[in-house]
Amino acid sequence: MTLQPEIDGERLLRRLDAFARIGATPAGGVNRQALSVEDRSARRLLAELALERGFRVFQDGLANLFIRRDGSDTALPPLLIGSHLDSQPTGGRFDGALGTLSAFEALEALEDAKAQTRMPIEVVAWTNEEGSRFAPGVMGSMAFAGADTAAWKLIVGSDGASLAEELDATIAALPEAAQRPIGMPISGYIELHIEQGPSLEKERMPIGVVTAVQGTRWLEVCIQGSAGHAGTTGLAYRRDPMVAAVAAMHSLQATIMPLDADARLTVGRITAQPGSINAIPQSVIFTVDLRHPQPERLDAIETEVRQVCRAEAEARNCTAAIARSFDMPGAAFSPDMIDVVEEAVNSLRLPHKRMISGAFHDALFIARVAPAAMIFVPCRDGLSHNEAEYVEPAHAITGARVLLQAAIVAASAKNN
Amino acid sequence: MTLQPEIDGERLLRRLDAFARIGATPAGGVNRQALSVEDRSARRLLAELALERGFRVFQDGLANLFIRRDGSDTALPPLLIGSHLDSQPTGGRFDGALGTLSAFEALEALEDAKAQTRMPIEVVAWTNEEGSRFAPGVMGSMAFAGADTAAWKLIVGSDGASLAEELDATIAALPEAAQRPIGMPISGYIELHIEQGPSLEKERMPIGVVTAVQGTRWLEVCIQGSAGHAGTTGLAYRRDPMVAAVAAMHSLQATIMPLDADARLTVGRITAQPGSINAIPQSVIFTVDLRHPQPERLDAIETEVRQVCRAEAEARNCTAAIARSFDMPGAAFSPDMIDVVEEAVNSLRLPHKRMISGAFHDALFIARVAPAAMIFVPCRDGLSHNEAEYVEPAHAITGARVLLQAAIVAASAKNN
Numbered sequence: 001m002t003l004q005p006e007i008d009g010e011r012l013l014r015r016l017d018a019f020a021r022i023g024a025t026p027a028g029g030v031n032r033q034a035l036s037v038e039d040r041s042a043r044r045l046l047a048e049l050a051l052e053r054g055f056r057v058f059q060d061g062l063a064n065l066f067i068r069r070d071g072s073d074t075a076l077p078p079l080l081i082g083s084h085l086d087s088q089p090t091g092g093r094f095d096g097a098l099g100t101l102s103a104f105e106a107l108e109a110l111e112d113a114k115a116q117t118r119m120p121i122e123v124v125a126w127t128n129e130e131g132s133r134f135a136p137g138v139m140g141s142m143a144f145a146g147a148d149t150a151a152w153k154l155i156v157g158s159d160g161a162s163l164a165e166e167l168d169a170t171i172a173a174l175p176e177a178a179q180r181p182i183g184m185p186i187s188g189y190i191e192l193h194i195e196q197g198p199s200l201e202k203e204r205m206p207i208g209v210v211t212a213v214q215g216t217r218w219l220e221v222c223i224q225g226s227a228g229h230a231g232t233t234g235l236a237y238r239r240d241p242m243v244a245a246v247a248a249m250h251s252l253q254a255t256i257m258p259l260d261a262d263a264r265l266t267v268g269r270i271t272a273q274p275g276s277i278n279a280i281p282q283s284v285i286f287t288v289d290l291r292h293p294q295p296e297r298l299d300a301i302e303t304e305v306r307q308v309c310r311a312e313a314e315a316r317n318c319t320a321a322i323a324r325s326f327d328m329p330g331a332a333f334s335p336d337m338i339d340v341v342e343e344a345v346n347s348l349r350l351p352h353k354r355m356i357s358g359a360f361h362d363a364l365f366i367a368r369v370a371p372a373a374m375i376f377v378p379c380r381d382g383l384s385h386n387e388a389e390y391v392e393p394a395h396a397i398t399g400a401r402v403l404l405q406a407a408i409v410a411a412s413a414k415n416n
Numbered sequence: 417m418t419l420q421p422e423i424d425g426e427r428l429l430r431r432l433d434a435f436a437r438i439g440a441t442p443a444g445g446v447n448r449q450a451l452s453v454e455d456r457s458a459r460r461l462l463a464e465l466a467l468e469r470g471f472r473v474f475q476d477g478l479a480n481l482f483i484r485r486d487g488s489d490t491a492l493p494p495l496l497i498g499s500h501l502d503s504q505p506t507g508g509r510f511d512g513a514l515g516t517l518s519a520f521e522a523l524e525a526l527e528d529a530k531a532q533t534r535m536p537i538e539v540v541a542w543t544n545e546e547g548s549r550f551a552p553g554v555m556g557s558m559a560f561a562g563a564d565t566a567a568w569k570l571i572v573g574s575d576g577a578s579l580a581e582e583l584d585a586t587i588a589a590l591p592e593a594a595q596r597p598i599g600m601p602i603s604g605y606i607e608l609h610i611e612q613g614p615s616l617e618k619e620r621m622p623i624g625v626v627t628a629v630q631g632t633r634w635l636e637v638c639i640q641g642s643a644g645h646a647g648t649t650g651l652a653y654r655r656d657p658m659v660a661a662v663a664a665m666h667s668l669q670a671t672i673m674p675l676d677a678d679a680r681l682t683v684g685r686i687t688a689q690p691g692s693i694n695a696i697p698q699s700v701i702f703t704v705d706l707r708h709p710q711p712e713r714l715d716a717i718e719t720e721v722r723q724v725c726r727a728e729a730e731a732r733n734c735t736a737a738i739a740r741s742f743d744m745p746g747a748a749f750s751p752d753m754i755d756v757v758e759e760a761v762n763s764l765r766l767p768h769k770r771m772i773s774g775a776f777h778d779a780l781f782i783a784r785v786a787p788a789a790m791i792f793v794p795c796r797d798g799l800s801h802n803e804a805e806y807v808e809p810a811h812a813i814t815g816a817r818v819l820l821q822a823a824i825v826a827a828s829a830k831n832n
Contacts, residue, residue, distance in 0.1 A: 197648025214647055218693050228798065230682035230705040231630055231774025232613025235673045237798070242683045243669050250666040253659050257651045266646035267658045268688060268695050275685045277634050277703045277742075284686075287693045289646040326693075358647025382644065382653070 005106075005113035007404055009397040012105045016396065019045065019085070019101060020093040029387025030093055034086040034128035034139075035063065035166040040173045042085045046104065046125060047174055053111055059177040062149070063170045064140040066180070067123040069107050071411060072116050077185040079117075079411045080370075081106060081403060082124035083193055084140070084362060088132050092194075092389020094379065094396070099192040100125045102400035106407055117411035119187050126362045127167075133157045134166075141362035144183050145369045188337055188410050189372040191363045192403045194391055198382030199355065206398050207352035208376030209342050212293035213364045214264065214356055215330030217302055219288040221245070221309050225318040227274065227282040238280060239317040242272060245284040248312040248320075252288075256301055262356055263301060264291035293330045293356050331364050334371030337410065341373045344405035350398065359384075375402050421522075421529035423820055425813040428521045432812065435461065435501070435517060436509040445803025446509055450502040450544035450555075451479065451582040456589045458501045462520065462541060463590055469527055475593040478565070479586045480556040482596070483539040485523050487827060488532050493601040495533075495827045496786075497522060497819060498540035499609055500556070500778060504548050508610075508805020510795065510812070515608040516541045518816035522823055533827035535603050542778045543583075549573045550582075557778035560599050561785050604753055604826050605788040607779045608819045610807055614798030615771065622814045623768035624792030625758050628709035629780040630680065630772055631746030633718055635704040637661070637725050641734040643690065643698040654696060655733040658688060661700040664728040664736075668704075672717055678772055679717060680707035709746045709772050747780050750787030753826065757789045760821035766814065775800075791818050 022042045023032030032038040043065055047057045050067040058066040065085075068078065083099025103123040110117065126144070131137020134157045143149050155163035171179075195201075200208050225241030249267055256265040266289040272281035288305055292298040306322050313320035338354075345352045355376065363372045377399035380390040438458045439448030448454040459481055463473045466483040474482040481501075484494065499515025519539040526533065542560070547553020550573045559565045571579035587595075611617075616624050641657030665683055672681040682705040688697035704721055708714040722738050729736035754770075761768045771792065779788045793815035796806040 195648065197645055197650070198653045199648075199650055202653060216647065216694075229613055229774060229800070230684060231632065231680055231707045232611065232615075233680075233774065233798065234613070234615055234677070237614045237618060240682070242665075242686070246662050246665045246669060246683075249658075249662045253662060261650070264647055264649075266656070266694070266696055267662075268646060268693050268697055269691045270658070270686050270688050270700075272684060272686050277684050278632075278682070278705050279684050280682055281684055289694050291647045358645060358649070382649065384645070384648075 003113040005109040005115045005404060005408065007105055007109055007397060007400045012102060012397060012400055013393055015101045015105065016093065016097060019097050023087065025090065025387055027387040029389065030087045030091050031089050032085065032087040033089060033133040034130060035170045036133065039086050040170050043125065043174055046085070047176055049104065051176060053108060055107065057177040058180045059171055059174060060180045060182045062140045062143045062182055063127045063167055064144060065125040065177065067104065067107065069110060069121050071118050071120040073118050076119045077187045078120035078122040079187045079407060080122050080124050080189045081407050082126070083191050084126045084129035086128055086130050088130050088385045090387050092384055092386055094194050094389055094391045095196070095384050096129055098194060098391060098396055098399065102192050102403050105400050106404040109404055117408065119411040121407055121411050129362055133159065134163045138360055138362055138365055141365040145365040146183060186370045188370050189363060189366040190337065190341065190375065190403060190406050190410060191361060192375045192399045193361060194379040194384060195376040196359050196379065196382065196384035200376060200378035201380065201382065203353070205351055205353050206377065206395055207345050207350050207402055208355040209338060209345060209352055210333065210357050210374035210376055211338050211354050212332040212356045213330050213361060214291035214293050214358050215295055215298045216326065216328045217290045217298060217324060218326035219290065219302065219305060220285065220323045220325050221288060222283060222285045222321045223309070223313050223318050224283045225281065225316065228280040230278040230280060233280060240280050241284040241318045242281050244313045244316040244318045245286060248309045249286065251308050251312065252305060260297065262293055263297070264358060291358060293332060295329055328360060331367040333367055333373045337371040337373035340410045341375055341402070341406045344402050344409055347405060348401060350402065375399055375406070419529040421525040421531045421820060421824065423521055423525050423813060423816045428518060428813060428816055429809055431517045431521065432509065432513060435513050439503065441506065441803055443803040445805065446503045446507050447505050448501065448503040449505060449549035450546060451586045452549065455502050456586050459541065459590055462501070463592055465520065467592060469524060471523065473593040474596045475587055475590060476596045476598045478556045478559045478598055479543045479583055480560060481541040481593065483520065483523065485526060485537050487535040487537065489534050492535045493603045494536035494538040495603045495823060496538050496540050496605045497823050499607050500542045500545035502544055502546050504546050504801045506803050508800055508802055510610050510805055510807045511800050512545055514610060514807060514812055514815065518608050518819050521816050522820035525820055533824065535827040537823055537827050545778055549575065550579045554776055554778055554781055557781040561781040562599060602786045604786050605779060605782040606753065606757065606791065606819060606822050606826060607777060608791045608815045609777060610795040610800060611792040612775050612795065612798065612800035616792060616794035617796065617798065619769070621767055621769050622793065622811055623761050623766050623818055624771040625754060625761060625768055626749065626773050626790035626792055627754050627770050628748040628772045629746050629777060630707035630709050630774050631711055631714045632742065632744045633706045633714060633740060634742035635706065635718065635721060636701065636739050636741055637704060638699060638701045638737045639725070639729050639734050640699045641697065641732065644696040646694040646696060649696060656696050657700040657734045658697050660729045660732040660734045661702060664725045665702065667724050667728065668721060676713065678709055679713070680774060707774060709748060711745055744776065747783040749783055749789045753787040753789035756826045757791055757818070757822045760818050760825055763821060764817060766818065791815055791822070
């Protein structure tokens with residue numbers, strides 16, 4: 001290389017603004033849901049920018065969009081860098097867009113510097129990460145990683161649209177992109193994303209090196225007791241499911257998270273039936289959102305939740321029925337790729353910490369087929385999936401610089 | 417007295433059946449809401465039975481119905497015995513009717529035996545105890561005890577009817593009854609009622625001697641925290657109002673009732689906002705129904721609830737706002753009248769226990785103007801305000817026997 005590739009911060013911020021205008025909401029956020037007209041406009045803009053720079057553009061049968069810059073060794077599979085362009089219906093400007101546009105900026109920086117990489121590097125914009133219009137989310141990366149997509153043909157969106165038809169229309173709207181089959185060998189994957197949580201901002205860390213994505217399980221706990229008059233039923237005659245539910249939640253809240261820094265336990269929803277002020281409830285139903293990066297710990301925590309709920313219910317002559325309504329396994333990222341990212345951060349002399357992602361990302365699935373890692377930057381007040389989502393310009397640029405540096409290192413690796 | 421007055425059990429059960437047909441529901445309950453056509457039919461039937469026996473019949477401006485049997489001392493105010501004839505929309509056959517018809521049976525038993533009492537005895541059927549059609553309930557007894565009824569003119573029922581018009585129509589439908597002003601001096605009041613709770617049945621006690629009616633307060637506790645992502649927000653960054661609410665409820669449930677046998681604390685309603693499975697709630701709102709017969713203890717318990725909720729909220733960087741939405745003071749019954757009832761129970765050699773009423777009754781208000789007491793009999797499974805409400809015939813008859821005996825003792829007392 002004759003010139004050190006460098007992120008053009010102004011160009012990156014200008015691009016973030018340009019994409020934020022596609023599906024812009026009055027409150028300053030974006031509504032650019034997967035496979036919508038707005039999503040197609042964003043894909044078109046990115047493809048046109050790529051073609052202008054002489055990069056090749058591809059899309060596969062799930063409308064995943066790839067922008068390729070060749071490497072010196074034509075036999076090597078590409079390093080992928082990117083994220084997604086779709087948003088929540090009242091989403092922010094940075095969730096997904098930051099990672100995708102920073103990856104494209106990295107590609108341009110390499111091109112500006114006429115830098116040669118050993119591997120090809122491809123920018124990817126995965127289809128339907130959010131899952132708000134068409135569930136499930138992380139659809140493009142899941143399919144890329146080999147998920148069986150046969151049943152997806154029948155998926156209907158929240159607006160009544162057919163997924164299959166919207167996929168076809170989206171692909172047809174970008175005829176400049178060459179078609180590719182879904183899935184291919186890749187050398188690795190690096191994704192830059194906003195944290196969507198408060199820790200980096202609170203700890204004044206510009207960079208998080210993500211080592212794993214938590215697995216998530218949702219449980220619904222229904223404790224059945226016996227309805228009764230609040231005034232006429234003495235303590236000895238109560239089978240109060242609220243008392244049992246509260247005892248179970250209290251016990252779990254006092255142990256699971258305090259004793260394991262990687263664990264998350266959240267009760268976000270609760271109802272009592274019949275819900276009269278002056279009646280002991282017949283039943284209390286609450287949800288438990290459990291997260292942990294290690295599958296065996298998640299299993300152990302789920303077992304503990306079940307045991308505690310049953311024991312506290314039985315202690316009050318109630319019964320507990322516990323159902324698992326959602327199970328998304330987590331992933332530990334490749335130690336080698338984590339090291340590559342950390343090396344890049346160190347070479348830029350940036351304060352950082354290793355951390356675990358509490359939210360899903362496309363990297364969760366790509367990690368199953370290639371060495372993967374993620375880079376997090378802070379977002380204000382930890383806000384995301386919110387029109388007020390905000391990232392300091394300096395943080396966005398710093399994230400892009402780390403991504404570029406990590407990509408240069410990863411794309412030069414000998415062992416892929 | 418030449419003949420010992422005795423309850424005619426068969427007559428009492430026949431009467432209970434006859435009144436249960438007025439407003440009978442297909443499921444075996446009754447719908448005889450206050451001042452309805454059905455309520456008027458029941459009042460008419462009772463008045464006709466009374467007039468047949470030669471008793472005098474009165475009603476006051478709130479349609480409270482009185483049936484008078486004179487005593488030997490014409491200067492003495494009457495002893496009142498009775499309850500109410502109105503029901504919940506899906507009410508049972510015994511709530512109110514048992515006490516009213518047993519009181520009338522007692523009057524007939526005295527008449528059958530040609531027994532002379534010193535005081536006059538009057539059977540009373542209070543208007544609108546239930547409060548389901550026209551709120552508030554215990555309206556007739558509240559007015560009798562001196563409540564200001566001026567604002568009641570404007571009350572509109574759940575069916576859109578005017579209380580004032582329905583009162584006028586109900587009074588006009590019974591022209592045989594002589595008019596009386598609302599309220600008058602009385603010597604005492606005894607009310608037989610079903611327990612509406614489980615304790616007598618579970619303890620196999622045919623009779624409860626009621627010493628007090630609990631005071632009731634309703635609090636609404638709103639704990640505000642900070643919404644956040646269930647996965648990305650670590651323990652140190654959580655301001656989780658659910659954790660604070662659970663800790664407060666757990667602390668109160670572990671102390672208030674176990675430490676004070678007369679206290680009741682019930683959380684019957686709870687919600688979390690926004691109520692997403694995968695989000696730390698922004699706020700949790702729950703209700704607390706508090707009961708205690710002693711006003712100063714009720715005050716102390718309310719203070720404790722407020723302190724615990726505030727402390728547990730603050731400990732988690734949340735805030736607690738606590739509002740009192742209802743406050744019904746309790747009443748301790750007259751020790752003399754309690755002794756009269758207990759003496760009657762003892763003379764009949766019946767197992768019994770002293771107990772506190774957890775529900776409101778007309779006696780709550782009458783106790784403010786005269787020595788009052790109540791007699792409870794068991795009801796199956798503690799069920800009331802329910803079409804499945806059921807009282808064993810033997811229990812109904814036993815209750816009427818206690819009421820008759822207590823009335824004979826009370827109506828002969830020297831000190832009134």
